[in-house]
Amino acid sequence: MQHTRTQKFTRAAVGIGAGALLAIAAPLAASAHVTVTPDQVEAGGWSYLTFRAPTESDTASTTKLEFHLPKDTPFTHVSYQPVAGWTAEVTEETLPEPVDVLGNEVSEAPTEVVYTAEGGGIAPGQVQMFTLSVGPVADTGSIAIPVTQTYSDGTVVEWAATPEQIEEDDTLDPAPVLWVNDAPPADDHHAGSGDQDAAAGAAAEAPEASADAGGVTLGLSIAALVIAAGGVLLGAVALSRTRKASA
Numbered sequence: 256m257q258h259t260r261t262q263k264f265t266r267a268a269v270g271i272g273a274g275a276l277l278a279i280a281a282p283l284a285a286s287a288h289v290t291v292t293p294d295q296v297e298a299g300g301w302s303y304l305t306f307r308a309p310t311e312s313d314t315a316s317t318t319k320l321e322f323h324l325p326k327d328t329p330f331t332h333v334s335y336q337p338v339a340g341w342t343a344e345v346t347e348e349t350l351p352e353p354v355d356v357l358g359n360e361v362s363e364a365p366t367e368v369v370y371t372a373e374g375g376g377i378a379p380g381q382v383q384m385f386t387l388s389v390g391p392v393a394d395t396g397s398i399a400i401p402v403t404q405t406y407s408d409g410t411v412v413e414w415a416a417t418p419e420q421i422e423e424d425d426t427l428d429p430a431p432v433l434w435v436n437d438a439p440p441a442d443d444h445h446a447g448s449g450d451q452d453a454a455a456g457a458a459a460e461a462p463e464a465s466a467d468a469g470g471v472t473l474g475l476s477i478a479a480l481v482i483a484a485g486g487v488l489l490g491a492v493a494l495s496r497t498r499k500a501s502a
Contacts, residue, residue, distance in 0.1 A: 287311050289320075289402045289414045291431035298435050299357055301390030304400075306431060309382040312406055317377035319405040320385065322368040323415075326350055328393035329364035336386040341370045356393050376407060396437035399430040 287309045296302045310317045324330060329350065335343045346367040353362045370385055377383045392398070401415035416427035418440060432439075 288429060289404065289431055291400065291433065294432060294439065295434045296392050298394035299391050301388065302392060302433075303386055303388050304433070305384050305386045306402065307382060307384055308377065308402070308404065310377045310379050310406075311412075312408070312410065313379050315406040315408040315410060316372070316375055316379065317383070317404055318372045318407050319376075319403075320370045321403040321405075322370075322385075322387065323401040323403070324364075324366050324368070324389075325393075325398050325400070326364070326366055327354065328395045328398055329354055329356060329361055329366070330389040330391070331356060331359075331361055331364055332388075332390060333365035333368060334388045335368055335370075336388075338370065338383065338385060340374045340376075341372055343368060343370050357391055392433070392435060395435055397435060398433040400433065401430040 288311075289309075290307050292305050292307070293302065306320075306322065308317060308320055324333065326348075333345055335345065337343065345365050346369070347363055348366045349363050350361065353360045354364075355361075368387060397418070399415075399417050401413065404412040404414065406412075412428060414428045415430050416424075417430060418432060420427055421429050
């Protein structure tokens, strides 16, 4: 009888622990793609863009990230924020044909920023932020910035699908998008600050709701960990009693 109880405690501990891990991992997996913040910017202005790059592989690290800048609506200036453990290089090219950007004819522009890891890169389960300063932003609808992500095992992921392509096939890997004059799609939940006044107003109207949501999420995560730890402890106690009874 004691052996049967021990098995039940052990199974319960394993089940609760697995459930807790799934509860925490599920929201992380849902957002595991390269995104940009803010995703809404104003035409004619300059912006700091922070790209969030997670490593989705369970066995390989991210060792290179290539940010492909637009050539049809180019930025005339791009600079990068250094990241510890990474080197960065901005490439400028002659455009296929001159482009009018806010009344100025542009024939050369930055077209790519490449970050290369000097060490281990972004390990499995980790995420790294990369910040670029770009401008001026062209007076257009939206600007896609494809990203090529290379792993230590040679795997290459192209985050390059435009919103139009995603509408036709949602299995494609989406490119980070800056929304200028066009409105983001209804299902675009990335944080944007193109209209900072509107964002500030919304935050002022519902600070308690935001805090409550964050508190609930954090509370559930902590509760899941506590329950998992408790289950493991019960299993250990039951196993210890079984060994003493057998002795």
